[in-house]
Amino acid sequence: MARTRYASDPGLIARMGLTMFLLGAVLVGFVIALYFVLFAYANRHGGASGSSDGLVVISVLIGLAIAIGGFWWSDKIALRTARAQLVTPQQAPELHGIIDRICALANMPKPRVAISPMNVPNAFATGRSSKVAVICVTQGLLQRLDAKELEGVLAHEMSHVAHKDVAVMTIASFLGIMAALLVRMGFYAELFGGGRGRGGRGGNNGGGYTALIMLAVMLIGIVTYAVSFLLIRMLSRYRELSADRSGALLTGQPSALASALVKVTGDMARIPTRDLRQAEPLNAFYFTPALSGKGSVHNLFSTHPSLEKRLAQLDKISKQLSR
Amino acid sequence: MGFLDALLGRTKPVPPNLDALFALPTAAITLQAATDFNPTGTGSVCFRAAEGKAFSDIENDVRELLSMGENKTPIEVSADSYGFTWLVCHHSADDIEGLVTDLHAVNSSLENGGFGPQLLCTILGFREGSGQPLGLVYLYKRGTFYPFAPQPGERRDNATELRVRGALGDDLKIESDLGRWFPVWGAPGL
Numbered sequence: 116m117a118r119t120r121y122a123s124d125p126g127l128i129a130r131m132g133l134t135m136f137l138l139g140a141v142l143v144g145f146v147i148a149l150y151f152v153l154f155a156y157a158n159r160h161g162g163a164s165g166s167s168d169g170l171v172v173i174s175v176l177i178g179l180a181i182a183i184g185g186f187w188w189s190d191k192i193a194l195r196t197a198r199a200q201l202v203t204p205q206q207a208p209e210l211h212g213i214i215d216r217i218c219a220l221a222n223m224p225k226p227r228v229a230i231s232p233m234n235v236p237n238a239f240a241t242g243r244s245s246k247v248a249v250i251c252v253t254q255g256l257l258q259r260l261d262a263k264e265l266e267g268v269l270a271h272e273m274s275h276v277a278h279k280d281v282a283v284m285t286i287a288s289f290l291g292i293m294a295a296l297l298v299r300m301g302f303y304a305e306l307f308g309g310g311r312g313r314g315g316r317g318g319n320n321g322g323g324y325t326a327l328i329m330l331a332v333m334l335i336g337i338v339t340y341a342v343s344f345l346l347i348r349m350l351s352r353y354r355e356l357s358a359d360r361s362g363a364l365l366t367g368q369p370s371a372l373a374s375a376l377v378k379v380t381g382d383m384a385r386i387p388t389r390d391l392r393q394a395e396p397l398n399a400f401y402f403t404p405a406l407s408g409k410g411s412v413h414n415l416f417s418t419h420p421s422l423e424k425r426l427a428q429l430d431k432i433s434k435q436l437s438r
Numbered sequence: 439m440g441f442l443d444a445l446l447g448r449t450k451p452v453p454p455n456l457d458a459l460f461a462l463p464t465a466a467i468t469l470q471a472a473t474d475f476n477p478t479g480t481g482s483v484c485f486r487a488a489e490g491k492a493f494s495d496i497e498n499d500v501r502e503l504l505s506m507g508e509n510k511t512p513i514e515v516s517a518d519s520y521g522f523t524w525l526v527c528h529h530s531a532d533d534i535e536g537l538v539t540d541l542h543a544v545n546s547s548l549e550n551g552g553f554g555p556q557l558l559c560t561i562l563g564f565r566e567g568s569g570q571p572l573g574l575v576y577l578y579k580r581g582t583f584y585p586f587a588p589q590p591g592e593r594r595d596n597a598t599e600l601r602v603r604g605a606l607g608d609d610l611k612i613e614s615d616l617g618r619w620f621p622v623w624g625a626p627g628l
Contacts, residue, residue, distance in 0.1 A: 123448045131446055204621075208592060209519075215620035216520055219558055220486060222452045222579035225617055263521050278447040357447030364451055367488025367556050368521075437490025 124360065124428075131353040135287075138346045142290050145339045149332065156328045170300050170332070178293035186285040190227075190242040190249045197239070199231035199251045210257070213266050214250065217273050221365055226250050226276060230257070236379045240272035241281055248276045260375050267372030268379075270362035277361065280354050287350055291343045298336035301329050345415065352420045359425055360432065367436060369429040376429075380422050451555030454578030456545050458611060462562055462574070463534045465583075465609040469564065472605035475572050478563040479531040480627040483544045485556045487523045496551040500525070500544050516626050522558060526627040537562070545578075554578075561586075563627050570595065571628045572602065574610075575619075582613035592623050 149171060185192065194201075204211040210228055218225045226240070226248035234255040242248035250272050252265075260268065275281075363369035419425075443449055466477050487493055504513050504527065514526045525544055529537040541560055548557060557578040564572040573586040585602035587595040599619070603612050613619060622628075 123450075128446045128448060135445075208623075212520055212621075212623070216486075216522065216558060218618070219577055219579065219620055220452075220555070221449075224615070225620070262519060266521065274447075274449060277444065277449045279444045280447075283445065354447055361447070361449045365555075367486055367493070367553070370489055433489060436488050437492050 127353060127356055127360070131350065131357070134346055134350045134353060138287055138290065138343060138350065141339060141342050141346065145290065145294065145335065148335045152328060152331045152335065156324075159324060170304060171297065174293055174296040174300050178289060178296050181292050181296075182285055182289040186243050186282065189281050189285075190247060193239060193241040194229055194249060194251060197229075197231040197233060197251055197253070199229040201227055201229045201249070209262070210252065210265075213262065213269055214273075217266070217270050217365065221270075221273060221277065223273060223277060226273070230254060236260070238268050238272050240275040242276070243281055244279070245276050250276075256379070259378055263368060263371040264375035264378065266366055267362060267368060267375050270365045271358045271372060272362075274358040274361035274365065275354070278354065278357060280358070283354065284347070284351065287343075287347050291340055291347055294336045294339035294343060298333050298340065301333040301336065304329060348416055348418055351418045355419050356425065356428060359428060363429055363432050369432040369436070373426050373429040373433075376422060376425055452579045454545065454549065454554045454557045455581035456542065456549065456578070458581050458583075459538055459542055459545070459560065459576060461610055462538050462576075465574070465606050466534045466562070466564075468609050469574075469602065469605055473602065474567045475564040475602070476566075477531050477534055478565050478627075479529045479533065479537065480526060480563040481529075481537045481541050481561065482524050482526040482563075482625065482627040483541055483560050484522050484524050484558045484622070484625070485548060485553075486521070486558060488553060488556055492551065493553060493556075496547060496553060497523070500547045503543060503547065504540055514626065518624065518626075524626045534562070559622070561622065561625055561627065566598075570598065572598065573622065573625060573628050574602075574606075575622065577613060577618070580613060580618065581611060582618075583610045584613040584619040586619070586622060586625075586628075588621070588623060588628065592621075594621055 153171065193199075202210070207228065207230060210230070214225065214228060217223075224245055226242070226245070227250070229249055229251040231251055231253045233253040235253055236255040236259050238250070238252040238256055240248060240250050250269065252268070256268065257265070359372065363372050366372075469475050470477070487497065501513065501515065504525075512528045514524075514528075516524050516526070518524060527537060527540045529540070545554075545557060545560075548554060559578065560576040561573040562576075564574065566572065570587060570589075573588075574583055575586050576583050583606070585599040585606075587598040587602075589595050606612060
């Protein structure tokens with residue numbers, strides 16, 4: 116058996132596994148809490164299913180519809196948003212050539228390729244399975260990166276396809292969608308249905324109790340949404356690190372990906388502050404776009420790991436490769 | 439790739455399949471018999487060089503191994519615009535077995551050094567009487583072959599390619615997914 120230079124990162128895998136487990140735990144907690152609240156409600160009303168029962172069913176159904184719809188049409192939605200056009204090998208021979216080779220190296224079916232006219236340097240991969248996946252790059256990315264860096268970015272995106280990240284993140288965010296819907300619907304039900312419910316039930320105590328149940332359902336929804344939001348963001352950051360890792364190992368060029376990251380992040384950070392700097396030239400002196408000091412709170416909410424973290428990981432892989 | 443690997447985001451680089459390469463000498467004879475294509479005696483290995491000293495050491499070893507060997511194979515090394523490295527070996531047109539042995543030596547050196555996943559493809563060159571070049575491309579990761587007949591202006595002669603597929607179907611494992619017959623424009627040695 117030939118030796119392999121592939122080394123998985125057990126720490127990263129453990130953290131990702133834990134995040135997924137916690138998301139699952141939140142889902143279970145969410146269902147149990149709802150069950151208890153509604154059970155208490157049903158007991159009080161002699162088993163008659165109240166409006167919040169229907170509310171839960173409806174929000175689960177709508178949540179499912181949104182998640183499945185987003186999953187099924189993820190490629191079309193993302194391409195529409197980026198105003199991207201699919202390109203043939205004749206239209207973009209260079210880009211197709213790079214992707215052809217990555218596919219042959221990784222033994223993956225070739226995805227469709229699209230170019231977005233946007234000037235922001237970025238790329239994304241989408242599509243519900245590797246058979247209908249689309250890789251999209253912006254014009255800005257093509258202009259700024261050289262062939263090696265572009266290859267690094269594309270290998271990162273191909274790793275997203277291989278890891279089925281669209282499916283994983285859809286399933287993960289389903290919980291968040293459902294909780295958010297429940298909060299919103301509870302809110303509207305309170306606004307419009309509250310008065311009527313009170314009159315219809317006849318009892319002056321029952322009306323207040325219904326409102327209390329509504330409040331409890333909303334509260335559960337808010338807490339679930341907040342916790343799952345943080346967990347989903349955390350999961351997203353781990354998926355990005357994994358894609359960096361697989362992409363770098365695939366091309367054997369971690370530093371090309373690192374240099375692309377620095378270029379892209381630097382450019383992205385510079386764009387919104389350009390006006391400010393023109394007005395205040397001195398600001399330019401302490402402005403380091405690539406490594407701008409963002410607080411840990413910002414890191415907690417972002418979908419991507421910090422540049423420092425990504426560069427550190429790529430550095431480690433580079434050292435492993437040269438040993 | 440397993441379900442768990444995808445779930446945990448740890449896809450491994452794919453190891454190459456090296457042994458199928460030895461089917462090439464027989465296939466070359468079949469092709470000569472069935473069509474007007476003759477081997478040119480040129481073969482090439484294409485790989486994605488990894489960064490760092492470990493890889494460049496192995497690359498140097500391979501070059502020395504081939505050029506110092508008993509048959510002193512002349513080899514050329516070139517890089518293409520995609521950043522891939524090509525090792526081109528020249529043999530006499532009737533010594534396909536020697537050529538394949540040399541190509542295999544490159545493969546196994548890279549694999550023993552832990553860089554097997556860096557191998558992209560190997561190409562054996564053929565030429566028709568009319569001058570039309572043909573490459574038999576071996577995809578390491580799939581263990582399959584496909585024909586590639588380039589024409590000027592980045593076009594390929596699909597009719598010839600399909601004809602060759604028909605001729606070689608019994609000797610080689612031809613890639614069944616036509617979407618994976620990716621073009622290698624400007625491949626050295628074609």
